[in-house]
Amino acid sequence: MKNLILSKERFEHFISLLAKKHNVMGPVHKGYDNFSFQPIKTAAEMTLKYVPTIIPPKKYFMPQYESFLEYDKTWGENMKAVVESEALVLFGVHTCDIAGIKALNIVFSDRPRDYNYLSRKKDVTIMGLECNEYCDEFASCAMMNNHLPDGGYDLFFTDLGDFFFVEVSTLKGDVIVEEIPVFEEALGRHFKELQGLRARKAKTFTNEVGIEYQHVPKILSDTKESLIWNELGDKCLACGNCTNVCPTCYCFNIWDEVNLDLKTGKRVRMWDSCQNEGYAKVAGGESFREERSARQKHRFFKKFKYMVDRYARFFCTGCGRCSRTCMAQINLKETLKKLKEEYAR
Amino acid sequence: MSPKPKVAFFDFACCEGCQLQVANMGEELLDILGAIDVVEFREVMSEKWDQNYDVAVVEGSITDNHAVERIKKIRERSKVLIAYGSCATIGGVNGMKNNFPLEEIRKSVYGESAKFFDTIPTHAVGQVVKVDYFVTGCPVYPPEFVKVLKCALMGINYEVPDYAVCVECKLNENVCMYERGLTCLGPVTRAGCNSWCINNGNICYGCRGMVSNPNIKGAQDVIARYNIDMDLVQNKMNMYNKCRELNKK
Structure with a gap:
């Protein structure tokens, strides 16, 4: 690992040079305080102080819609695997979203391995960006301990006024700082400023919910029959927004798309959601999670219990997207607080 | 052949x-x-x-x-x-x-x-x-x-998606119409159009009919929270969906 600095004066130049050599995606303002990772060519197109994007950068690892097999009836069972992937650089990824990518890496590396995801992972270079301040009241990144850089990126940028402190974390990152010679060595005073920011953050980024996250699985297990779940079900429109914007939701549906010759075609997949009406429906019309309350409960258990049991990792990153996007105002932080109160009783 | x-x-x-x-x-x-x-x-x-x-x-x-x-x-x-x-x-x-x-x-x-x-x-x-x-x-x-x-x-089945237009709209990463101060029927309308209208800057008019199991009470709460006149929404719904009443008889 090595540490560098990039002076602010050189930042625009850095992005322009980077974008000449690579496909660069960065946070772009879409209006109404909404942001989205989009292809960029210059620093001016990006907004670096941004609220988490509408959908997280997982879209570059598992696209909303993708083909993964091609078939021809004359080939019999010999279908052809396809991966649609291209090399790209993600600039300005927040620590919450890096945590999301780390969570997905675990899921898709588990057997059976998902080669489409893993090839893309190899193709993507991640340049993280530290949040010096809170994005808004929906975030719970401090509770989930995701407000500080903790690996999972190639380069990591921290804005310290006149310069960015740049942590080079991987060989891939090192190649880039070598090929674009705009970086300087980080000196003692630079480290000091970084430590100063982290000390300030330790005061402002404090547990937003008042629950140690390690306790959440137990709280959930003990409040399984709580009426709080029915309240969520009464509010929920089952629009699927909470899961579609979640950086760790990975469910998808699969079907075949035949060409008009009715002989050749492709097998495709598209993001699916446990909140959708048909998700848990089986042949004959029976649904295993007919009630919206059961679907919401499942979402919380998935993030804070099932995945913890299986992978020893929490699948909530604290990004706050689910609460931010919910028209019915189902709020993750508030729900956890209510569950804890009931648990304590 | x-x-x-x-x-x-x-x-x-x-x-x-x-x-x-x-x-x-x-x-x-x-x-x-x-x-x-x-x-x-x-x-x-x-x-x-x-x-x-x-x-x-x-x-x-x-x-x-x-x-x-x-x-x-x-x-x-x-x-x-x-x-x-x-x-x-x-x-x-x-x-x-x-x-x-x-x-x-x-x-x-x-x-x-x-x-x-x-x-x-x-x-x-x-x-x-x-x-x-x-x-x-x-x-x-x-x-x-x-x-x-x-x-x-x-000769195989086609299932019209039974989830809201919001699903496809979110996947297309559109800014929500409600955040823009507009009333959109996406949350209760059946998807399958790839949120065609919203992708092009328009609201959803509900032309594909309602999802099979809409949360009417929840939707009313949302509409009230955004200070939208219930009659306006009723009219918007009826513009395309009036005939659903015949199914109840």
């Missing part, structure tokens, strides 16, 4: 805009014509067909007794019937007729000649005869039309 399936296009009460969507499809239309034999299609050809149809594609809603007889005959002559466009699948804008007494509406349309024209409440095609496939939308979303046609040709 077996002969290509005989396909006929018909229209009832409608603007014929869905036929136009098909006729305007461009290059893909050539591929479609490679797979089917179009034997009747009033908007683009004069020929008629006097035998049975493998597939009948029907636009428009059923609004008088003559239409009832005609659609029954088409159904009898067709192995497969596809209803396409909101008028055919859910009654669509023609359903607004059902807001008024039949006599009143007949007089306002035909004036003194009203006695020469019978009329019935607007029905979706599926409320009169059995429909095998539905392509909802005003107009139909051409990629979905092609998808359904392929299912019909292969």
